[in-house]
Amino acid sequence: AQTVTQSQPEMSVQEAETVTLSCTYDTSESNYYLFWYKQPPSRQMILVIRQEAYKQQNATENRFSVNFQKAAKSFSLKISDSQLGDTAMYFCAFMKHQTGANNLFFGTGTRLTVIP
């Protein structure tokens, strides 16, 4: 079974500063996908960034980047130049690389607050 662990229930960061959210996972799969989703108070989950396990290069999307350590099964999210709109719940998620059902396995989330 796949498990995803987010050990930081809550974090805060000053506006314009950088923050890193941690995520570890456990799987016996060799190929898979990892994701970070953002859930603002509106409840709608929004994809922030995606990483394919077979790619060694860390994914980046503007102010968001990941540190993917496959051997350590670690997938942290770095948010640079934090903005007030980044305040939300952040979920790390795992997906097997397979045909058929490709549901996401989620961690329990980190609540991030950006302080003005």
Next chain:
Amino acid sequence: GAGVSQSPSNKVTEKGKDVELRCDPISGHTALYWYRQSLGQGLEFLIYFQGNSAPDKSGLPSDRFSAERTGGSVSTLTIQRTQQEDSAVYLCASSLGGGGVYEQYFGPGTRLTVT
């Protein structure tokens, strides 16, 4: 174009009653997922539909839960004889196909409260 929509936004029901939750996926998306988000928890997979294939029901927590997808589009999640532990936000997502190459687009969810 429109995103994934869900209705109702909020539902309060009495223990023992049946409820139906609706999901309208993005037009043209063949894959549809239902997830449940309990208070303080991550999302838990419930069921997956892909085109005309038989659904993957492996995540349904009990036989009180069922879902259907009509015409490969709209989906309804039904919970019979609701219990207090069914209180949660139920999220629907759709994607162009199955697999991680396809982004899952989520709806705003239905918050179900069982009293």
